[in-house]
Amino acid sequence: MRRALVLLGLILLLLAACLPEPLPATDQGWTSGASSPPPAPSATATAAPRALTICLGAEPNTLYPLGRLNAAARSVLSALYDSPAERLNYTYTPIILEKIPTLQDGDARIERISVARGTEIVDAAGKVQPLAPGVSLLPAGCRAADCAITWDGQKPVNMERLRVTFKLARDIYWSDGAPVTAADSLFAYNLALAQKDAFHAYLLDRTASYKALDEQTIEWTGKPGFIDPSYVENFWLPLPEHAWKDFSPADLPSLDVVSRTPLGYGAYVVQDWRPGEAILLRKNPSYFRARQGLPRFETLTFRILKDANEAISALLSGECDLLDPTLPLEGQVGLLRSLEAQGKVRLWTAQSPVIEWLGLGLRPASYDDGYTPPQYDRPDFFGEVRFRQALALCLDRQKAVREVLFDTTQVADTLLPPNHPLHASQLVTYPYDPQAAAQLLESLGWRDHDQNPATPRRSYGVPNVPNNTELILRYDTTRALQRQQVAEVLAASLQACGIGLQVTFHPAQEFYAEGPQGLLFGRKFDLAEYAIGGTLEASCRNFMSDQVPNAQNQWIGANVGGFQNGEYDALCRKALYALPEEKTYQEAYQQLQQLFALQLPAIPLYARPILAVSRPDLCNLNLDPTASSPLWNLEAIDYGAGCP
Structure with missing residues (x-):
């Protein structure tokens, strides 16, 4: 999720597979574990709920936000959580934060502090270690190797550290109605610490403190010597403390209520997961952007179709509205260009x-x-x-x-x-x-x-x-x-x-x-x-x-x-x-x-390239090259009459 070196080997495996059975229309309102079937429709004709079907190239390996997520998991999680801040076209935009902290506004600030023997610092080579005689470091006012010093263990030494204050936007609620607070972000940070996951180790090792100052305010402080150019990303995605606090951190990743149907605050809520076939979601009535008419659909289905040819056929037949970039479409660009010219699909690309x-x-x-x-x-x-x-x-x-x-x-x-x-x-x-x-x-x-x-x-x-x-x-x-x-x-x-x-x-x-x-x-x-x-x-x-x-x-x-x-x-x-x-x-x-x-x-x-393909009348998909997921603005996607 942050600062791990990610090597992307995008593999095209054309697997011989059978097309899954279409999802029955009566399942759109079905809740897993319900004791009785949904009621029969009334005699009065009503408009069918609007539905969106996105086809994935793989099954999510987990929906636990702190897990080692595959690309399909990131796509589905876009429906359950909005990012605190999204990096769009290489520039940060606040989503559930009130604003992006900056040096100019004072909510990001570089502090000069005295460092004592034994204090954990980030040394001149960027490694975390306790201050001791012989350690090479960047003293206050120095940001390059040519002014680094080797501490002799005697002279007092001052270093710089970065402190950042984040403000959560108000009126954001979990799908069960509880408010999202700074304590939920602190809870996520403490979970990551307890789980000691190497994936998050880089940031955790360089964090001196992470505090909730009030219900909306988080303060992150880095260790001396860690002047982090990506400090905006140091706000931890909130996780529902009120729902998960009684579980052991070691057990959380394996619990279905966490890894398959996690409580979120995003546009949709997981309703059912059919392994190897589909994940069904419904609109979140507590979504903080509901007054803006978002999301556009009552139900959302993620279908799992690992073969690109099979997925394109499903798109043409109307069984998929959008083929997600997790599908191996790279070898099909010529075909997709031809289909687009015929008005049968719309090809979306980004670098x-x-x-x-x-x-x-x-x-x-x-x-x-x-x-x-x-x-x-x-x-x-x-x-x-x-x-x-x-x-x-x-x-x-x-x-x-x-x-x-x-x-x-x-x-x-x-x-x-x-x-x-x-x-x-x-x-x-x-x-x-x-x-x-x-x-x-x-x-x-x-x-x-x-x-x-x-x-x-x-x-x-x-x-x-x-x-x-x-x-x-x-x-x-x-x-x-x-x-x-x-x-x-x-x-x-x-x-x-x-x-x-x-x-x-x-x-x-x-x-x-x-x-x-x-x-x-x-x-x-x-x-x-x-x-x-x-x-x-x-x-x-x-x-x-x-x-x-x-x-x-x-x-x-x-x-x-x-x-x-x-x-x-x-x-x-x-x-x-x-x-x-x-x-x-x-x-x-x-x-x-x-x-x-x-x-x-x-x-x-x-x-x-990032590639997605949709029905020809789909709109508002924004394949931003630097966003956390190609579906980062999933709630705004629409088709048909809702598009210009």
């Missing part, structure tokens, strides 16, 4: 902050004990930055976006997606140019020995590469159909440069397995296509030296290529220690992107 990468094996794990080619280690193909630049020039990424993704996204050129407000405008870029690439490869000693660009080049005097080595690289990725299609395009463009590929498609579980056995996290690849990104802070941190997965850190880290660059680390830390309102924040990210474009620790291919 996500997740980048599809071509990872470069700069430093395989076998190099960790020293580099000894050719007997034990793979030739050092990628050590020379100009080789990486030539490789980028050989990749026809625009063709992949045009022919595989049907222009639903854009080619990426740095670690931020093209639509990010902090995306640098003046960068070194690498458009497809095989002639320029060929000249660069020749200058590096990669010779076209037979004057045939279709055959692999060979090395002559290339540092750390034995002479006469053929330029053939392994290309590993998952079996997702879209990745197979992209690999085919890129292999053809690389061949035109004299770079051969050995392409292998792996089961996702094998490709993403933990190190040291795993191919990606075990750093056992030449080229690897994968997806990673998300928050701005994660995008920066993913290429820091301390994020290289290895034996010392239990193979945990997203820097799978093994990139190590002190200048990059310093710029990233500078960005991470600044707040969005501060000038340093924007300057650091601009410089970071420029350095990234020159160094190319990995080659960005494109921003991954």
Whole structure:
């Protein structure tokens, strides 16, 4: 939910399955566990309750908000809970908060405090530890590694900490009528602490205190040294203390009343869950936006249809009103475009902050004990930055976006997606140019020995590469159909440069397995296509030296290529220690992107598209690239006469 490094391997599995039986109309008002059937309809004709059916590509793994939620769970939870603040187009908007706290308004403030021996701080490297002699830290007024000090254990030391005050909006109620208060947010925080879930550990470890000051006010305080640029996200989603307080925190995740029918304050209430088939919900009469006519439907059904072809058929037959992005629609864009042109469906697209990468094996794990080619280690193909630049020039990424993704996204050129407000405008870029690439490869000693660009080049005097080595690289990725299609395009463009590929498609579980056995996290690849990104802070941190997965850190880290660059680390830390309102924040990210474009620790291919498809008359779906869920504004979705 916050600050975890999320690696998104979007897998297309076309499963042979039978279409579930249509849900009987009489079940729309049925309550699980009811002792008697619903009454027979009266003789007086009444309008049928408006209903919306959303088809998912997977079954939610839980509806417990503090669980490790899969994408389908996030979609369903959008109906049960509104986010405290939603990140829309990279800017925070209050939902159940009165306002977004800011430095300018004083509800976010940086405090200077004296720190004593033994106090837990966030040190100069961003790690939590007790203050002790020899610890490196950022004293008050310092936000970069070049002014860090090492504490001698004698002199008094002052540091900075961040304190943020959040105000809940009034008149928000749980679906049972009880008010939502700051105590419910504190209850959620204490649950997360008690459960010691590693998923939430980053924020919990850096929180000094979390207090309810009154019924509407929460105060979050960070540990000294933790100046969190995402402080708006440090308000914990309220959970119903009055309903759950008597349960043990350890038991909560396994209770049906918590994981399958949780009490919420959102637009809908869970009515029944039919495993493998559907989840039925009804309108929440206590919803705080009910006076605005929201939600638009009396009933909501989430159907579970894991196969994209089956789901498209269900949409065309009227059994689904909307196909959620959890369905693997990437390989169906051509068909969906054709159906849209015929007026049969509406295709919704957005560019996500997740980048599809071509990872470069700069430093395989076998190099960790020293580099000894050719007997034990793979030739050092990628050590020379100009080789990486030539490789980028050989990749026809625009063709992949045009022919595989049907222009639903854009080619990426740095670690931020093209639509990010902090995306640098003046960068070194690498458009497809095989002639320029060929000249660069020749200058590096990669010779076209037979004057045939279709055959692999060979090395002559290339540092750390034995002479006469053929330029053939392994290309590993998952079996997702879209990745197979992209690999085919890129292999053809690389061949035109004299770079051969050995392409292998792996089961996702094998490709993403933990190190040291795993191919990606075990750093056992030449080229690897994968997806990673998300928050701005994660995008920066993913290429820091301390994020290289290895034996010392239990193979945990997203820097799978093994990139190590002190200048990059310093710029990233500078960005991470600044707040969005501060000038340093924007300057650091601009410089970071420029350095990234020159160094190319990995080659960005494109921003991954978010895809949904609906009946042609559906409206108000807002696939915002940075929202917590593609269905974040589910209550506003409408169709038919309710649409303009």
